[in-house]
Amino acid sequence: MTLATAARLRFTVNGRPAEVAGPGGRRLLDLLRLELGLTGTKEGCGEGECGACSVLLDGELVASCLVPVAQVQGRAVLTVEGLAREGRLDPLQVAFLETGASQCGFCTPAMLLAGRAFLASGAEPTEDAIREAIAGTLCRCTGYTRIVEGIRLAATDPPGAAIPAPALAPLAEAGGSPAALPSGAPEVVSPGSLADALAVLAAEHPRPIAGGTDLMVGLASRAATAAWPLLDLGDLDELRGIRLEPGRAAQFGALVLGALTTYAELRRSALVAEHLPVLAEMAASVGAVQVQNRGTLGGNIVTASPAGDSLPLLLATDAEILVESLRGRRSVPAAAFWPAYRQTALASDELVLAVRVPLPVGRHVRFRKVGTRQAQAIAKASVALAWREEGGTWRDVRVALGSLAPTPVRALATEAVLEGQRPTAALADRAAAAVAAEISPIDDVRSTAVYRRSVTARVLRRLILDAVPGRKAG
């Protein structure tokens, strides 16, 4: 297995087979628009923020600007051009027309596909559920009201009107592509087994890519610097799955989460819901549908952003990161995994396999992310709090913080204030004061040091207050 140019990619677009060659690291968005002439898919930011480029990949809503084409191999892509059938608008399109859900039309293709994914999910078409389904796709014209109505109408009373669809240029009208292909897209190697992947990694040090939600951001405008080869982890089944490791004698059980576990999978997992529901809560706070469908736990760990949403929880739960190389397998405690800003304890030949989260009896975990927006938000501050309840007092208290230091950190002095105490309102105040004194947040473009300090203290205080026995949640 080497880094030679990948073979031709085969996949389907709107039900029709397609086959292309070329670097596997170019964006699906460019493949659709520039090579296949499917310009209904729009580019609004190239950073996975606006959602205008969303398409369905095997039925899942994804931002096509963040998908390397290597990961489309053997899969099915649906774009807006594939919605109308037999020359007629489909019921969702008719519903959008009737409700006035499209104004300038630039977000409309993505909104329709978000709507299609929602309808296919079979979820109850409540207003809140529909809003969540489209939260990763920005609209600046409608205020969203009529888009929500359009999707609800299609779910509850699909319009039957036969409205002719305008003729579309045939697939791959090729020849005069609307814009030249970005040059310098990275090559991608897609090993089929962990052993192959580790061998390539050790020999050639390509950059591993999972969901691409960090790595692909802004790829088009920094083509020159992004030219290093990528190691696609997508086919490594060894990195998938969520399982329960039962407790034995003196040892606690644990949840073992494969590195390729997506946020969407965390939200759907029955094991997570039963044993560590706060993980699903965290996953729901990440980006929006498109990022949750693609972003992975392993990617979050390796990107090592101080704002990485899962990291404070991994610190607070004493998680271990399981890593492997040709040299062998080892386990690194989360507390030792992020030594400095955007750095990890990984050697250059190591891959993250999984995360092992121990499940001590009587442990409680709370999490709050502060990000200004309800979706598509990057944390200004986040707080994870864990403790083990023992006869009314708190043991093994962990307070872990995100976006408040160059790395995700534990607030050890604050933990000491809480350790061995009974939770009371006064204790909550003392812990709040302690954490405010302990952290040294910075001013940056997302927030101010003053706010971060204050909000961290107040959120921690609230998390503790909510655990005070007999206290009614406000």
Place this chain on the structure above:
Amino acid sequence: MAPRRGDSRADSRADLAATVGRPPAASAGTVVGRSLPRREGPAKLTGAARYTDDLIVPGAWFGFTLRSTEAHARLLGLELDPAFDWSRVVVVTAAEIPGENVVHLMADDQPALVADVIRHVAEPVALVAAADPATARAARDAIRLRTEPLPAILDPLASERAFARYEIGRGDVEAGLAAADLVVEGTYRVGYQEQLYLEPQAMIAVPGEDRGVTVHGSLQCPYYVHAALARALGLAGEQVVVIQEETGGGFGGKEEYPSMLAIHASLLALRAGRPVRIVYDRHEDVAATTKRHPAVVTHRTGVTRDGRLVAQDVDVVMDAGAYATLSPVVLSRGAIHAAGPYACPNVRIRARTMATNTPPNGAFRGFGAPQTEFAAETQVNRVAEALGVSPLELRRRWAYRPGDVTPTGQVLRESVGAGVVLERVAEAADYEPVRARTAEARMARATRPAGARTDRLDGRTAHGIGLALAWHGAGFTGAGERFLASVAGVERSADGQVLVYTDSTEIGQGARTVLSQLVAEALGVPAEAVEVAPGDTSVVPNSGPTVASRTTMVVGGLLIRAAERLRADVEARTGAPFATSYRTDAAQAGRVRFDEQFEGYPGIVWDDATHRGDAYPAYSWAAAVAEVDVDLDTGEVRVGSVVAADEIGRVVNPVLAAGQVEGGTLQAVGYATIEELQARDGRYLNDRLATYLVPTAVDAPRIEAILLEEPFAGAPHRAKGLGELPMDVGAPAVIDAIHDATGAWIAELPATPERVLAALEAREGRR
């Protein structure tokens, strides 16, 4: 209250149309007043619609812009890296501009490319194009600017250079204030706002055989671009063709800036002898293009003990940025609306817009009014608090009625909807009962026993309700429409089609649909029988720019008169109704076209020199009630619902009109809460979508739009303007609701969690 609205809107398809408060006049025909679907809807819903970057232009090169990185500097020269292979690219600098180096608009002070002095960060200095984007980018990066720094003025309050100053007034303000029982003072600040149309700026220039050029672009105002191109390229008007392609939103952001892109793309195309496309990425679009003007507005309001309004003294300072662009007229509109829609005998409004070394600010939905009306409405709400009167009750007393006189001396003769929007919004939002409940909750929170520190903010969230009222003049300010002298026409073609000729653009607001409805109604034919000619300056006349809430009222009025003449002409010949005879008449009479030119509304008089007279032919009116939940731990504000009542004269298409209200309301909510563009040293810090935040679907409130009609007799179809109105009223309603929830006034937009939490902590400290 939310469930009630939910129930009423949930199921019936008929309910999806907005509520129209008053049935259309009995004389209404069958086309106007109906929610016909958007004309280009099927194309937008299938991906068939072609936006500029979707166009296939064989052989086109890719253009990029080299921009300044300093706020103020002398440009000494450009150094081209000798290691780069320059034979593969073309480079254009100011020296290569064939015409005048100016982006023609009002003051003609803005160069297309810097010649000698850099006046703001991100100012265009040189252009490059190549056959592929990577080469062009590399070429741009291989040019170094040699500069000598100059002192920069970044604070409009420290600037001594004004692009415009106005003083508007009536009565004697000082005497009025002296006689008042109570004078309330307030200073309000608003920041930048980015239009954030979803489609970034895009333009393709194609050189013609006659040394001329054709541009295809994403734009609002084809003839603005046309005039700017002719001037900068030194071409005759007929050598320039501007074609508007499907446009993914504008909101004012594609009013003046596309002229810059068109000049740039054309310079490169003429130089390269081949088509050139310039498509900004989001980062460049936010960093370089115009924003809503930041402003500082100061109020002194005099009232009597019994709540009469006796004096308003208002001072407005706007930050224009480095060039005039549209700032003088943005300021004018802002100033005229600055006292709010309230009758007052003594008013003085002083306004100025100042030059700074920052990227120029420009048009954005509302055009100066959102800034001044936020201040005016927050001031009124604070006066209500000072008097201990309900904000609704105070507005009932003060709001304009027919016969009242505005600060410019305009007598409001008809179509004054302030009262009706207030009453309808208060009723639909259950305003007073909800306000009574939030007041009770606020009292309960405030009167917790002393010493119980941890209980002081026991509630996780606080709920509040807020009210605001706004007015918005439709069409260009003052004599602007007379100067424009817009032309629009209707044709019955030789093959029996009906065609509408106007350069009014469809940018998502529904112009194409609404204008064809108006013409269809005037001709007595179905709307589907009317086609709108493409927005191509070689085909359509100059109907003025697609701005200022003027398309339906002004251009629609011209088209109706043209259609009436066409109808009379055909019917005179055939002796039969137009609908049944126009196709057969085509065989004998051939092509028939009637153009109408704007000549002024009856009785409207304006003096530009003194800023006195009838500022607008008509005003539209809006009231909004917002409900918010403020997170008392984080300062985050969730706007749960907004009920908006908008009185816009005759409603041509209820669904499209409601869409304008809803979309404008959300932009106002974003303006009020999270849309903050930070700047340091004249540079925007958060010029990406990951850092400039706009509301997502889960941040957006439930919005209920109520459309009300007080017909405007000056227009043949009785319609007024709508597009900008909702932008004026949402932000002050949200700020009032935050106050209702927490007791804190946030006097600076946006009310970010940082500002709200600081205000909450200041109040906690005081107790």
